[in-house]
Amino acid sequence: MARILIADDEDSMRRLVARALAMDGHETVTAEDGAEALDRLVSEAGQYDLLLTDIRMPVMDGIALALAVTRDFPEVTILLMTGFADQRERASNLDAIIHDVVVKPFSVADIRTAVADALASRRPAGPALI
Numbered sequence: 001m002a003r004i005l006i007a008d009d010e011d012s013m014r015r016l017v018a019r020a021l022a023m024d025g026h027e028t029v030t031a032e033d034g035a036e037a038l039d040r041l042v043s044e045a046g047q048y049d050l051l052l053t054d055i056r057m058p059v060m061d062g063i064a065l066a067l068a069v070t071r072d073f074p075e076v077t078i079l080l081m082t083g084f085a086d087q088r089e090r091a092s093n094l095d096a097i098i099h100d101v102v103v104k105p106f107s108v109a110d111i112r113t114a115v116a117d118a119l120a121s122r123r124p125a126g127p128a129l130i
Helices: 011-022 034-043 062-072 085-094 108-120
Strands: 003-007 027-031 050-054 077-082 100-103
Touching: 003 011, 003 034, 011 027, 011 108, 027 034, 034 050, 034 062, 050 062, 050 108, 062 077, 062 085, 077 108, 100 108
Parallel strands: 003 027, 003 050, 050 077, 077 100
Antiparallel strands: none
């Protein structure tokens, strides 16, 4: 299954999403904001299949995080979350670098489906060099 980094400043949202994705067998790691998420990505050399991040967070928001991740770890698929219409609008020009924006509130089924769709869209890895 996939390794997923979840960044959201709301503890209850991080826990809900992590539990929902664990139901599908995914390994999840959480971060409280974009800066912590980027630190985790850097320290682990981008070894994540998917970044699932809220847009509106303190310290570093999800859009700044998405731009940094795309620059430094282009193989990581990005899925944004937000409950704010103005934040969805800010993300509308990021179609080239993000898979989608999931609108809060969402159900467990909704987030599991969105993640499955994002993971299915990933480019297959190239052949291994032996």
